[in-house]
Amino acid sequence: MGSNDVTQACSNSLNGKLNQLSMERSQCTIYRVHKHLRNVNMKAYEPEVIAIGPYHRSKDNLQMMEDHKLCYLRLILERKEINNIETYVSAIEPLEEEARKCYAEPITLNSPDFLEMLILDGCFIIDLNFREDEDNERRRWRFINNATELREANVKFKRTEGVSLFDLRFEDGNMLLSPLTIEDRTESLFRNLVAYEQYFGDGQTNYVTDYVKFLDCLIDSSRDVAILSRHGIIDNWLGDDEVVANMFNKLTDSVAGPGTHFVYANIFHVVNKHCNGRRNRWMAKLRRNYLNSPWAVISVLFAVLLLLLTVTQTVCSILQECESTTPPLKAQAQLV
Structure with missing residues (x-):
C-alpha cells in the first residue's frame, strides 16, 4: 500500500470516528x-x-x-x-x-x-x-416554627393529659401536648415504628411518623428541648437537652412524608395563622431583637428609663421657661 493510500485510509477512519462521535454527542443526555x-x-x-x-x-x-x-x-x-x-x-x-x-x-x-x-x-x-x-393541591399548610420562635410569637406551651400521645391541640394561642418521656429506648422505638409505617400506602394515616415530624418541627436545638421540658411536656431522662434535639432532628432523615393525610395539617394551619397575626409578629420581632437575653432586657429597660428622664427634663425645662417669661398676676393687675 502506497503512502497516499495509507494517508487516505487513516483520514477516512478518523473522519468516520469523528462523525460518529459528533452524532453520539448530540444525542447523549445521560x-x-x-x-x-x-x-x-x-x-x-x-x-x-x-x-x-x-x-x-x-x-x-x-x-x-x-x-x-x-x-x-x-x-x-x-x-x-x-x-x-x-x-x-x-x-x-x-x-x-x-x-x-x-x-x-x-x-x-x-x-x-x-x-x-x-x-x-x-x-x-x-x-x-x-x-x-394532588402532597400540593390538598396541602394548604406549611411547617411550623420551632418552640423558641413560637414562644416569641405568643404561643404558650401547656401539658395536658390527652387521650393518647398523639392527642395534640392548639386553642386560644395555647399548644396543648401530652407528656413524653425520653429514655434510652425511645429512639429505637420511634425508628422501628416509623420504619413499619413506611410500608403503608399513601392512603393510610401514619400516626407515629406524623407525630415525630411534628416534634422535629418544634425541636431544632437544646433551647427548644429546654422550653418543652420546663412546661412538663418532655421528661428528659437522658439528661442532655442537646442529645434529645439531635435525636429528633435525625429521626425523619430519609423518611417519606408527610403524606396527603397528615394528622396535624389543621393544627399547622391554625398555628401559622396565629403567628402571622400583626400583633404576634410584632411581639416576635421585639423579643427576638431586644429581649432575647437578660442583658438585652436590661439594655431596653435602661433605654426606656433614659427616655423617660429625658422627656421629664424637657417638660421641666419648658415649664421653667414659661414661668420666667410670664409676669406675676399681681404685676399684671397693676399694669391694667
Whole structure:
C-alpha cells in the first residue's frame, strides 16, 4: 500500500470516528459520573432508596422499591381506560433505539429488560408527579416554627393529659401536648415504628411518623428541648437537652412524608395563622431583637428609663421657661 493510500485510509477512519462521535454527542443526555469525581463523595451520586435507569437497578439495597414500581404501574392501569399492558409495551418499543442513544455508554440490557425498565420507571415518575400535584393541591399548610420562635410569637406551651400521645391541640394561642418521656429506648422505638409505617400506602394515616415530624418541627436545638421540658411536656431522662434535639432532628432523615393525610395539617394551619397575626409578629420581632437575653432586657429597660428622664427634663425645662417669661398676676393687675 502506497503512502497516499495509507494517508487516505487513516483520514477516512478518523473522519468516520469523528462523525460518529459528533452524532453520539448530540444525542447523549445521560452520563455516568467519572471515577475521580465520584471518589470525592461517593454517597452524593448513589441512590439511597430507588433506582431510575439502568446504572443502579441491579443493586441489592434498591430491589425492594422495584415492587413499588409495579404497584404504581397497576394504579395507572386502574385509572386509565386503556388498561392493557401490551398497549404500553407496543407504544414504547419503537422508541427503544432512540432511548439507548441517550446514554453515553452502551447499555447491556436485552430488549425485553430494557423496555420493562422504561415502562416501570416511566410510569413510576408519572404517577409520582401526579400524586405530588394532588402532597400540593390538598396541602394548604406549611411547617411550623420551632418552640423558641413560637414562644416569641405568643404561643404558650401547656401539658395536658390527652387521650393518647398523639392527642395534640392548639386553642386560644395555647399548644396543648401530652407528656413524653425520653429514655434510652425511645429512639429505637420511634425508628422501628416509623420504619413499619413506611410500608403503608399513601392512603393510610401514619400516626407515629406524623407525630415525630411534628416534634422535629418544634425541636431544632437544646433551647427548644429546654422550653418543652420546663412546661412538663418532655421528661428528659437522658439528661442532655442537646442529645434529645439531635435525636429528633435525625429521626425523619430519609423518611417519606408527610403524606396527603397528615394528622396535624389543621393544627399547622391554625398555628401559622396565629403567628402571622400583626400583633404576634410584632411581639416576635421585639423579643427576638431586644429581649432575647437578660442583658438585652436590661439594655431596653435602661433605654426606656433614659427616655423617660429625658422627656421629664424637657417638660421641666419648658415649664421653667414659661414661668420666667410670664409676669406675676399681681404685676399684671397693676399694669391694667
